[in-house]
Amino acid sequence: SLMSQDLSLTLDDVPVTPQVGAGVAGLTERLQAVTRKASGTYESHIEALRLPADPSILSEVTHLVQKYWTNQLKYVIVIGIGGSNLGAKAVVEALQGTMGAHLGHAPQLLFADTVSPRLLLDLEQIMLQKVAYAEEVVINLVSKSGATTESIANFDILYASLAKRFPDLLARVVVTTDHGSKLWTLAEEHGVGLLPLPKEIGGRWSVFSTVGLFPLMLAGVSAEELLAGARSVTESALTRENAPLRYATALYRAHKGGATMVNFFFFNPEFESLGKWARQLYAESLGKEKDRSGKVVHAGITPIVSIGSTDLHSMAQLYLGGPHDKFTLFTYVPERTKLKVSQDGMFLPLVSGLAGKSPEELMGAIYDGVRAAYATHQLPRGEMRLSAISPYAIGQFLQFHMIAVVYLAEMLHVDPFDQPNVEDYKKVTREILEHVQ
Numbered sequence: 001s002l003m004s005q006d007l008s009l010t011l012d013d014v015p016v017t018p019q020v021g022a023g024v025a026g027l028t029e030r031l032q033a034v035t036r037k038a039s040g041t042y043e044s045h046i047e048a049l050r051l052p053a054d055p056s057i058l059s060e061v062t063h064l065v066q067k068y069w070t071n072q073l074k075y076v077i078v079i080g081i082g083g084s085n086l087g088a089k090a091v092v093e094a095l096q097g098t099m100g101a102h103l104g105h106a107p108q109l110l111f112a113d114t115v116s117p118r119l120l121l122d123l124e125q126i127m128l129q130k131v132a133y134a135e136e137v138v139i140n141l142v143s144k145s146g147a148t149t150e151s152i153a154n155f156d157i158l159y160a161s162l163a164k165r166f167p168d169l170l171a172r173v174v175v176t177t178d179h180g181s182k183l184w185t186l187a188e189e190h191g192v193g194l195l196p197l198p199k200e201i202g203g204r205w206s207v208f209s210t211v212g213l214f215p216l217m218l219a220g221v222s223a224e225e226l227l228a229g230a231r232s233v234t235e236s237a238l239t240r241e242n243a244p245l246r247y248a249t250a251l252y253r254a255h256k257g258g259a260t261m262v263n264f265f266f267f268n269p270e271f272e273s274l275g276k277w278a279r280q281l282y283a284e285s286l287g288k289e290k291d292r293s294g295k296v297v298h299a300g301i302t303p304i305v306s307i308g309s310t311d312l313h314s315m316a317q318l319y320l321g322g323p324h325d326k327f328t329l330f331t332y333v334p335e336r337t338k339l340k341v342s343q344d345g346m347f348l349p350l351v352s353g354l355a356g357k358s359p360e361e362l363m364g365a366i367y368d369g370v371r372a373a374y375a376t377h378q379l380p381r382g383e384m385r386l387s388a389i390s391p392y393a394i395g396q397f398l399q400f401h402m403i404a405v406v407y408l409a410e411m412l413h414v415d416p417f418d419q420p421n422v423e424d425y426k427k428v429t430r431e432i433l434e435h436v437q
Helices: 022-035 045-053 054-068 086-096 119-131 149-163 182-190 208-219 223-239 243-256 267-287 314-322 358-374 389-413 419-435
Strands: 010-011 074-081 110-114 137-142 173-177 193-197 261-266 288-290 298-299 302-307 325-334 383-384
Touching: 010 054, 010 149, 010 173, 022 045, 022 223, 022 267, 022 389, 045 223, 045 389, 054 086, 054 193, 054 208, 074 119, 074 149, 074 208, 086 110, 086 149, 086 267, 110 119, 110 208, 119 149, 119 314, 137 149, 137 208, 149 419, 173 182, 173 208, 182 193, 193 208, 193 243, 193 419, 223 243, 243 325, 243 383, 243 389, 267 389, 288 383, 325 358, 358 383
Parallel strands: 074 110, 074 137, 137 173, 173 193, 261 302, 261 325, 325 383
Antiparallel strands: 010 383, 288 298
16 A cells, blocks of 8 residues: 555654644645646646646656667666756666666666766767667757756767767657757757756756656656655645655754754665755755845755765764754665675674674664664754655655755745856856857
């Protein structure tokens, strides 16, 4: 049942029904109205939260996936940056594991997300050594605005390199952008595949749109399960217990008490890119120079990502002994295996209690020890438990945090959907490029 698969949330010193202001109560009503609208035109930014329930987007993506899928498909190169690629990368790495790229998963998603010469050369080498026919690759250029500097440059370099070997490569290109953008118009003229995303949906809110679903479905991820998990959170949040609001309230209270950061502390290393997806969501949505009234406030809660047990050996001293300026959200999914430490290994006398233990028993002991230490030091914290590492559970995680951030923005009196200061560096970058000979 869906109930048995619901994520669980444990928070310290936060009532089940938090006391919230009229603005937050009104926001819940607005969210209920928004998510009841399953399909149709997207008229406001907040409607990103109804993407998991929109059948037209899944239908459109499914149609294009069927067109570009071949039995020979080996690689899907996603050329995008920020919200244009973080969602797909987070989902596929969570499901395939940190060693997934070496285990022959096919098709493999490859991400060109910055203008690194080494990255581009490595991608060229992979294509040269592993790809013999154009049908073995799909290039998905993703740019909401259609004019992202890094993405347009990366596409041009990679396409020019590959087109020398594959004259029919154009038939393997799909562009995801705003309908009617300059990129859309040019792509249409060249006859490449096109996927629109609703203009009101910003990059960091787009994982359940064409942006995330197309590459994920090509890689074999069940979009139906992913979206079902997201819908379960929406339904639970707005009809039963509102876990995202409880969590947002806890984080906001900790923030008012001096916690300027939120630490996404995962005890599954394959979740690191999920943390980076959340990092963008929190940073761009909450980090604002001005509040909704135009007053300069320099608001924000700085997101950081930690991996257990790895980062315990570099950061635990600071986390436990340093300033109480972080709210920590622990996330852990125990995984059962048949692996066990032997009973009489050559080095086992060095560490007591190891003999016969499984990796999950060891990680479980470490995890419980960390939580106990946080409790001893009275550090602000919460725990999010997922039922499994599955598309359903990952969908829950993504939708949970998007709803929570909308609530946090209301509490901080900022607009979670704009990013006016991002243009500060982009404008200067364009001016520099225009004057470089």
